[in-house]
Amino acid sequence: MNEPSAAGGASGAPASRFSKSEMMIVAAARELAGQRVCFVGVGLPNIAVNLARLTVAPELELVYESGAFGAQPARLPLSIGDPTIVTGATAAVPMFELFSFYLQGGLVDVGFLGAAQIDRFGNINSTVIGDYASPKTRLPGSGGACEIAINARQVFVIMRQSKRSFVERIDFRTSPGNLGGAETAARIRREEGWLGRGPSVVVTDLGVYHFDETGEMRLDTIHPGATLEQIRETIGWEPKIAEPLATTPEPTAAELRLIREELDPEGAYTK
């Protein structure tokens, strides 16, 4: 496997001009081009989705599980229940309506999820590390993630790569992905009447993965400055890698300006 040419700096851009987090946010935002309704999670998804609304997806309707539809936040909300997502929104609805009519009713194109652990088929753990009854680390749990993974038309995942997070076997399945492979997943989704097609993109601090015909994630682009060695060191299985492997286009000056000046001026997500 060849190292991508740009990883060594052939693109002419020193990686220090933008952070790994900024690259991850920009890559995630670009994946939202052409999408209409996106269910936004707390943290990194929040800033990526808001960047997409200001760049590649001006028609994007932001849905927050707290009950805001068509939100236009005037500041980056720390929580997904911030008052800024209500003022100026298209609708503020009870959570019952949001989960029943909007999500389960099939109106959500993209659900954006984070994860503590993910496996090669995009199954997600956000509940516990270790045994459920006697955990090493207790994590937040599902929130709305479980029903988002099942009912959103597709799922995007944004998370940093590490040996602890990209694992052969997750400790708890909070949100289903492609289960044990694409064939089984497609059959179960059809038989059980899930609206969602499952995970389609995983964006990390090192690259962008899509899912191949077997349902396994495949590295399709590597971020400028990242190496295949770093990719392999931070993943708990032998990853599939696209041939030829492209380099993720660098953040543009406009994207960086939006992140630094408008979306996250305090650098809460991008340091």
Add this chain to the structure above:
Amino acid sequence: MSKVASMCDAVAALVHDGDVVAIEGFTHLICFAAGHEIIRQRKRDLTLARLTPDLIYDQMVAAGVARKLIFSWLGNPGVGGLHAIRRRIEPSAATGPDWRPLELEEYSHFGMVGRYTAGASNLPFYPLRSYFETDLPKANPRIRPIKSPYGEETVYAVPPLKPDVTIVHAQRADEHGNTQMWGLLGCQREAAFAAERVIVVVEELVDESVIRADPNRTAIPGLIVNAVVVEPWGAHPSYVQGVYDRDNHFYRDWDAISRDPATTQAWLDEFVYGVSGRAEYMRKIGDERIAALKPSRSALSGEVDYGVYE
């Protein structure tokens, strides 16, 4: 007859040891004032239900009022974990042979909303398309698959949740308990209708005519309300849409305060046990911080015309 009561009297009369208590509100309208009064009155063995236990239940668990949590997302949004609760879950935090883990009953958000909905509408379960191929039904056997009576489809069911007492914060109510709220509505209505007893805590007590002028905005009718407590700033560090902002600095500060049991108890001593009620708590928070939480400016809704039909 007026249902207006002090927080102290309302909690003393309506919250009992061993109760299932729901202080609801999704990020918005979380009644910290009621949680603190429950701590001060040293209630014990409570089962605390909330979608997101949030800082309020972290503080209540730290104070020893709870036996069990019913929940769907256990974290400090955008900040991290809830450390006092984690100390009662993770065996590595065991303090000694008398350490007992907190009992947990865990769902997803939609599952919790469905539980309150079933409780409020007197149904034996609520069906939803969730939990397929996850470990949640194994972790909580009360989440069960059921077959549709009209076809071959299977969905999951969750049981009704009927709190002994639900406590809801809102912008305004009249003396009968007719309550209006705006902004994020969470599942306060469902949790209130599902409950045996309801305490409404408001920023402002208004005349009945104010409620009747805008009936679409009434979330909870006085019919199901047992007590109305007027407690300005009662949701701090949570927020009230149009009245005050979420105190995000406090949510960040709590992460450091709550990492150590000693600093957690010191905080409770100063800000909960050490004050008589919300007014004194807000004096400790201070004018400068309070001023910073006011909205930058108003964003009034337009008026609508209901018409008069005689």
